[in-house]
Amino acid sequence: MITPQQETALLKKLDAFQVEIPSWGLANTGTRFGKFIQPAAASSIEEKLSDAGEVHKFTGCCPTVAVHVLWDFPKGLESVPETLSFAEKYGVRIGAINPNVFQDQCYKYGSRGNPAAEVRRTALAHILESVEIGKKTGSRDVSLWFADGSNYPGTANIRARAKWFQEGLKETHARLSPSQRMLVEYKPFEPAFYHTDIADWGMALLLARGAGPKAKVLVDTGHHYQAQNIEQIVAWLLAEDMLGGFHFNDRRYADDDLTLGCIDPYQVFRIFHEIAFFEWETGKKPEIAYMIDQSHNLKDKIEETIQTVIAAQSFFAKAALVDHAALAKHQQKCALIDAEECVKSAFATDVRPVLKAWRKSKGLPEDPLAAFRASGYMKRITKDRAEKNAASGGSYA
Ligand code: RM4
Ligand code: MN
Ligand code: MN
Numbered sequence: 001m002i003t004p005q006q007e008t009a010l011l012k013k014l015d016a017f018q019v020e021i022p023s024w025g026l027a028n029t030g031t032r033f034g035k036f037i038q039p040a041a042a043s044s045i046e047e048k049l050s051d052a053g054e055v056h057k058f059t060g061c062c063p064t065v066a067v068h069v070l071w072d073f074p075k076g077l078e079s080v081p082e083t084l085s086f087a088e089k090y091g092v093r094i095g096a097i098n099p100n101v102f103q104d105q106c107y108k109y110g111s112r113g114n115p116a117a118e119v120r121r122t123a124l125a126h127i128l129e130s131v132e133i134g135k136k137t138g139s140r141d142v143s144l145w146f147a148d149g150s151n152y153p154g155t156a157n158i159r160a161r162a163k164w165f166q167e168g169l170k171e172t173h174a175r176l177s178p179s180q181r182m183l184v185e186y187k188p189f190e191p192a193f194y195h196t197d198i199a200d201w202g203m204a205l206l207l208a209r210g211a212g213p214k215a216k217v218l219v220d221t222g223h224h225y226q227a228q229n230i231e232q233i234v235a236w237l238l239a240e241d242m243l244g245g246f247h248f249n250d251r252r253y254a255d256d257d258l259t260l261g262c263i264d265p266y267q268v269f270r271i272f273h274e275i276a277f278f279e280w281e282t283g284k285k286p287e288i289a290y291m292i293d294q295s296h297n298l299k300d301k302i303e304e305t306i307q308t309v310i311a312a313q314s315f316f317a318k319a320a321l322v323d324h325a326a327l328a329k330h331q332q333k334c335a336l337i338d339a340e341e342c343v344k345s346a347f348a349t350d351v352r353p354v355l356k357a358w359r360k361s362k363g364l365p366e367d368p369l370a371a372f373r374a375s376g377y378m379k380r381i382t383k384d385r386a387e388k389n390a391a392s393g394g395s396y397a
Pocket of ligand 1: 098145185187220247255293
């Protein structure tokens with residue numbers, strides 16, 4: 001049961017909770033074996049921002065859209081004014097800028113970790129252009145993920161590559177404006193299968209620290225080995241003032257990019273709990289970018305995005321309900337059952353009525369998914385985009 005006081009506090013907290021959606025989650029994606037084409041998928045930045053605008057319109061908590069430079073700014077800096085005008089037209093803002101140093105042929109053996117200095121320079125130039133794009137779009141974060149690594153033992157100089165990364169990240173940091181940050185993402189494997197240059201949070205943390213004070217670590221929930229305790233990583237990063245943000249998704253096996261909380265809802269709750277507990281205990285309010293990074297290749301993309309945003313809001317709300325003062329006492333006394341029950345009862349609380357109340361107070365539909373379905377938007381874009389999408393083909397051949 002949620003008390004009226006808890007409800008008032010929660011409504012206020014929800015006002016400050018925002019989720020950033022990825023432009024690439026609205027486009028056609030697939031697996032290693034082929035792309036699955038959906039007739040309504042977005043294939044231009046205008047369509048992606050239009051779809052993102054719908055998600056924001058119905059959920060009220062997704063004002064920003066993360067973008068991938070090569071996919072969304074094909075002409076780099078030159079594409080900025082047009083993109084900004086689309087964002088304005090569809091009622092969203094441009095969020096994290098994601099450079100792409102993994103797609104071009106020159107990156108076959110790596111980008112910033114490539115033994116060829118020329119390729120490293122090409123990668124850095126693209127990242128620096130992304131920083132400039134971020135200045136023009138008014139984005140706070142440049143979000144860096146590197147596919148770099150090697151497939152066979154003995155084929156790469158791991159230490160030399162780490163040094164090249166350190167240098168590149170320092171140079172990137174030097175170009176940030178006072179309002180910009182850079183986020184360093186890690187991933188244990190894929191596409192590289194023997195070693196990945198930035199494989200875990202320790203490596204990301206060292207690189208971010210070495211780069212400068214505006215560099216933080218980005219935790220993609222799908223980028224961990226099976227048994228890893230993600231909320232412990234989150235707790236450590238918070239304590240070190242190094243948690244910059246998340247890429248939310250869920251997985252069963254590897255980096256599956258499934259809907260947040262679809263496999264392990266308690267995991268998402270535990271992450272939010274560590275953050276809420278930290279904030280309560282320290283009185284600090286770290287700047288955390290809550291972003292989604294999913295591949296909506298089977299479900300309808302806009303609907304899955306709405307579903308994800310609501311999931312994020314509800315785990316956030318459940319974690320906010322933990323009685324922190326009581327929990328601290330139970331922990332101090334090692335009252336294990338009481339401490340555990342304190343956390344679990346918050347997880348078990350049905351927060352849907354509060355989320356509905358919050359939406360109502362904002363003039364939003366109480367059921368965003370149903371309202372989106374009733375809006376006719378899907379029908380319209382399916383008609384407009386089906387032909388172009390059908391022609392795009394799903395084969396990698
Ligand atoms: C990676 C990583 C990055 C994302 C790319 C597309 O696995 O999660 O954040 O930008 O996929
Ligand atoms: Mn990611
Ligand atoms: Mn990933």
